Amino acid sequence: MSEVMIDTGNYIAAKAAVLCKPDVVAAYPITPQTTLVEGIAKYLATGEYKGEYICVESEHSAMAACIGASATGVRTFTGTSSHGLLLMHEMLHWASLARLPVIMCNINRVVGPGWNIWADENDSISQRDTGWIQFYCSSNQEIFDTVIQSFKLGEHEKISLPVMISYNAFILSHTSMPVYLTDQKDVDAFLPKRKPKWKLDPDNPITFGNIILPAEYEKVRFDMQKSHEYAKKLIPEISKEWKQRFGRYHGDLLEFYKCDGADYILLSMGAIGAESKVAVDNLRKEGLKVGLARVRCFRPFPREEIQKLSKKAGLIVIDRNISPGMEGALFTEVKASLYGYTDAKVYGFIAGLGGKDVPFGDIEKMCKKVVNSKAKHLEWFGLKGV
Amino acid sequence: MAIKDLPVEECYIPGCAACPGCPATMALRVVYKALGRNTVKIIPACCTAVIESLHPHTSFDIPTMNIAFEAAAAGASGVEAGFRMQGKTDITVVAWAGDGGTYDIGIQALSGALERNTNFIYICYNNEIYSNTGIQRSGATPYGAWTTTTVTGKTEFRKEMGEIIQAHHIPYAAQTCIAYPEDLFKKLQKAKSIHGPKYVEIMAPCPPGWRFPMEKTVEMGTMAVETGAWALYEVENDKVTFNGRSKLILEGKIERKPIEDWIKYQGRFRHLFKPKKDIKRIKAIEDHIDQMWERYRKCYQ
Ligand SMILES: Cc1ncc(C[n+]2csc(CCOP(=O)(O)OP(=O)(O)O)c2C)c(N)n1
Ligand code: SF4
Numbered sequence: 244m245s246e247v248m249i250d251t252g253n254y255i256a257a258k259a260a261v262l263c264k265p266d267v268v269a270a271y272p273i274t275p276q277t278t279l280v281e282g283i284a285k286y287l288a289t290g291e292y293k294g295e296y297i298c299v300e301s302e303h304s305a306m307a308a309c310i311g312a313s314a315t316g317v318r319t320f321t322g323t324s325s326h327g328l329l330l331m332h333e334m335l336h337w338a339s340l341a342r343l344p345v346i347m348c349n350i351n352r353v354v355g356p357g358w359n360i361w362a363d364e365n366d367s368i369s370q371r372d373t374g375w376i377q378f379y380c381s382s383n384q385e386i387f388d389t390v391i392q393s394f395k396l397g398e399h400e401k402i403s404l405p406v407m408i409s410y411n412a413f414i415l416s417h418t419s420m421p422v423y424l425t426d427q428k429d430v431d432a433f434l435p436k437r438k439p440k441w442k443l444d445p446d447n448p449i450t451f452g453n454i455i456l457p458a459e460y461e462k463v464r465f466d467m468q469k470s471h472e473y474a475k476k477l478i479p480e481i482s483k484e485w486k487q488r489f490g491r492y493h494g495d496l497l498e499f500y501k502c503d504g505a506d507y508i509l510l511s512m513g514a515i516g517a518e519s520k521v522a523v524d525n526l527r528k529e530g531l532k533v534g535l536a537r538v539r540c541f542r543p544f545p546r547e548e549i550q551k552l553s554k555k556a557g558l559i560v561i562d563r564n565i566s567p568g569m570e571g572a573l574f575t576e577v578k579a580s581l582y583g584y585t586d587a588k589v590y591g592f593i594a595g596l597g598g599k600d601v602p603f604g605d606i607e608k609m610c611k612k613v614v615n616s617k618a619k620h621l622e623w624f625g626l627k628g629v
Numbered sequence: 630m631a632i633k634d635l636p637v638e639e640c641y642i643p644g645c646a647a648c649p650g651c652p653a654t655m656a657l658r659v660v661y662k663a664l665g666r667n668t669v670k671i672i673p674a675c676c677t678a679v680i681e682s683l684h685p686h687t688s689f690d691i692p693t694m695n696i697a698f699e700a701a702a703a704g705a706s707g708v709e710a711g712f713r714m715q716g717k718t719d720i721t722v723v724a725w726a727g728d729g730g731t732y733d734i735g736i737q738a739l740s741g742a743l744e745r746n747t748n749f750i751y752i753c754y755n756n757e758i759y760s761n762t763g764i765q766r767s768g769a770t771p772y773g774a775w776t777t778t779t780v781t782g783k784t785e786f787r788k789e790m791g792e793i794i795q796a797h798h799i800p801y802a803a804q805t806c807i808a809y810p811e812d813l814f815k816k817l818q819k820a821k822s823i824h825g826p827k828y829v830e831i832m833a834p835c836p837p838g839w840r841f842p843m844e845k846t847v848e849m850g851t852m853a854v855e856t857g858a859w860a861l862y863e864v865e866n867d868k869v870t871f872n873g874r875s876k877l878i879l880e881g882k883i884e885r886k887p888i889e890d891w892i893k894y895q896g897r898f899r900h901l902f903k904p905k906k907d908i909k910r911i912k913a914i915e916d917h918i919d920q921m922w923e924r925y926r927k928c929y930q
Contacts, residue, residue, distance in 0.1 A: 305703075
């Protein structure tokens with residue numbers, strides 16, 4: 244039986260990262276990410292973390308330092324949140340276009356003004372097109388497992404892409420839960436040594452990132468798209484291997500929960516995804532045939548699997564983000580996936596912006612509105628005083 | 630040492646896309662000769678990102694990584710850490726940036742890397758403008774100079790990057806100039822031999838940016854030093870030593886030449902001479918340089 248650690252999402256992420264033995268960690272504080280880099284600093288002090296710990300002067304530099312280190316061929320890790328992630332934006336593109344598998348936790352937090360440190364996914368959703376693989380976790384165990392899996396995924400020679408592991412502010416980052424750990428020797432056996440696609444090496448001098456003409460650049464993008472498509476195959480393989488080795492499984496790109504025979508399937512992410520399971524249990528008890536497909540991986544997007552779901556059931560999408568002038572991002576993606584494939588009904592809810600709590604009772608209400616044909620195409624759930 | 634004594638090996642290989650008379654190219658040749666092949670270079674957006682040639686070709690025979698405009702020093706911190714973790718501590722890590730990437734947008738990352746004691750050499754080639762984007766003002770552009778964003782002449786004086794760097798108390802910092810390749814060579818070799826953060830700034834007169842004929846680059850560099858607009862010095866653990874002409878100027882052994890001797894040959898100052906001589910502004914430039922030297926004398930003599 245493996246060891247259990249009872250701790251917050253951030254300390255669990257720090258533990259997972261250190262087990263992966265990154266050579267370089269770049270650290271910069273921002274609530275609610277701070278305890279993650281503090282956690283690694285403690286491991287550095289105790290000698291459990293033996294790599295470089297660079298205290299940069301901004302998140303832009305944190306990502307630049309990870310890019311620089313990764314370009315020498317080593318393993319890198321960092322963490323951020325909200326404004327820190329936004330400040331990194333330019334370097335997020337840089338990391339993915341340079342095909343450097345930097346692994347990073349992002350603690351989903353509201354974007355200001357006004358200043359607000361609670362959970363909201365607009366920070367990472369607005370980095371959707373940076374080329375990063377994006378996971379959204381719904382428990383501390385999933386954070387632990389996904390961080391380790393992400394190194395294997397991002398560093399895989401057919402992927403060579405950075406991976407962002409997002410989880411909600413406070414609900415996970417600062418909430419203690421018991422987590423089964425994986426032993427160092429097992430992590431070592433699970434993670435192969437990184438084989439970089441290219442690296443800075445005086446014995447083989449190359450110039451990386453100089454001026455590139457349109458026809459060549461287009462190929463760079465195409466190759467990136469191919470790797471994202473390949474990741475759709477690899478993520479289930481890695482999840483399966485993890486399950487076989489350690490008995491834990493959180494789904495592939497989607498996690499299905501009571502979808503068999505469902506008339507409606509709920510799609511949600513992050514902490515709302517966890518809350519959705521309780522809602523589904525209660526709805527099922529009441530005889531309502533509702534299931535859950537929790538979106539674990541937002542990029543690459545599980546288009547094909549969502550198409551399959553739409554053959555069996557109507558879809559209900561909850562977004563803790565908004566693309567102003569349109570709708571929730573997950574809602575848009577789900578509908579785009581279905582275009583030309585089915586004409587399944589899809590309903591969208593915006594909920595939990597600004598860190599507003601979204602308890603399972605509210606999720607049940609959203610689902611009942613749909614089941615009872617009282618739902619509009621899109622609704623801001625629980626919005627009052629406007 | 631004379632130019633003929635510099636190593637013959639070239640890491641600056643054919644394929645360079647610079648303007649004729651480009652100071653960055655002249656400097657880079659010497660930089661490579663001084664640092665040797667076991668060097669890795671990080672360059673942000675600047676002219677060098679263009680002159681290095683088109684993908685998949687290159688005009689550099691040492692490993693080079695391009696990085697975002699403001700990120701050279703932070704990227705270098707990462708590169709250095711990455712090599713150190715692999716035990717490759719003999720590689721010289723160099724960030725090579727223009728004055729825009731140094732004085733302005735990159736100053737935060739630079740300051741951070743110096744404070745963190747990153748073991749690297751940061752080289753700024755200072756052509757006193759953003760030339761990649763077509764001659765706009767930077768924090769290094771001198772008072773009175775025309776650029777496309779200071780059409781009637783810049784109304785502010787440049788910042789003293791040397792003093793900003795010195796406030797970081799790093800083991801080695803130096804100012805040099807493309808007109809003195811031996812000085813550049815020696816300073817880089819010294820920088821290479823010292824552990825910790827090193828900063829070297831190279832005065833780099835740019836023909837299209839300053840509006841002078843391409844064969845005059847070296848002369849413009851010499852005059853920058855002879856008029857005292859630019860000083861050659863080095864700072865080792867807070868001890869400042871002036872070199873060459875600048876030493877003589879500092880010690881009062883020679884007079885610095887009038888600034889007019891330098892600026893009248895540069896089209897970017899033409900409006901100070903035509904249609905009518907702008908005595909007030911020329912004097913302001915002269916006074917500013919005097920003040921600079923007074924400060925140098927007070928602090929460093
Ligand atoms: C964030 C960002 N802003 C603006 C630019 C556009 N840009 C590219 S190079 C450059 C000027 C570079 O000036 P400098 O550092 O002095 O180098 P030089 O071009 O003179 O060699 C600018 C503004 C950019 N690449 N990135
Ligand atoms: S504009 Fe100036 S610095 Fe840039 S390539 Fe031309 S000469 Fe060199």
